[in-house]
Amino acid sequence: MADLITTDACTLPTAERPLRVAEFDSLFAASATAVSRRGDGSVRIALSGGPGLVERVRDLIEREAACCSFFTFAVQGSDEELTLDVSVPPGRRDILEALAARAEERTGGGWRREPARG
Known part of the structure; x- marks a missing residue:
């Protein structure tokens, strides 16, 4: 958490x-179901929920990108099931790792490593 703060x-x-x-x-804690470290250095967080999840995620990542412009976020899916892809420049991977670790802790460690895609 120190890296994030x-x-x-x-x-x-x-x-x-x-x-x-x-x-x-x-x-x-409420919505993450899995965390994948991808071969390109990015992280994918799978979330599931109900009404308002997409809006909640978009609001949070828009505010985060406004203060931490090195983050790149992409959201795909619906309120029921969506993916949040997060990437950073190589010099900021420690911060991405800290974020991914927090998500993993709240999913019970449900993570995996995906191969790089060309």
Whole structure:
């Protein structure tokens, strides 16, 4: 968690960072079903839920991308089942790993490694 809160690459005020991490934790605890580390260095988080999930995810990642512009997010799917793909430049992989680890902790460790796609 320290990487997510102390990074100098984030423009979110320091006092607000734990709240943002808590928002991700809440999302992952409620909806994450699996985490995949992909061969290209990105992470895919599978989520499932009900009405409002897509909107909740999009709102959170839009706010996160506004303060941490090194993140690239892509959402595909519906409220019932969606994927959240997250990538960062190579120099920020420690932060992506910290985010993926938090998601894994909240899915009971449901992760896998996917091969690179050409």
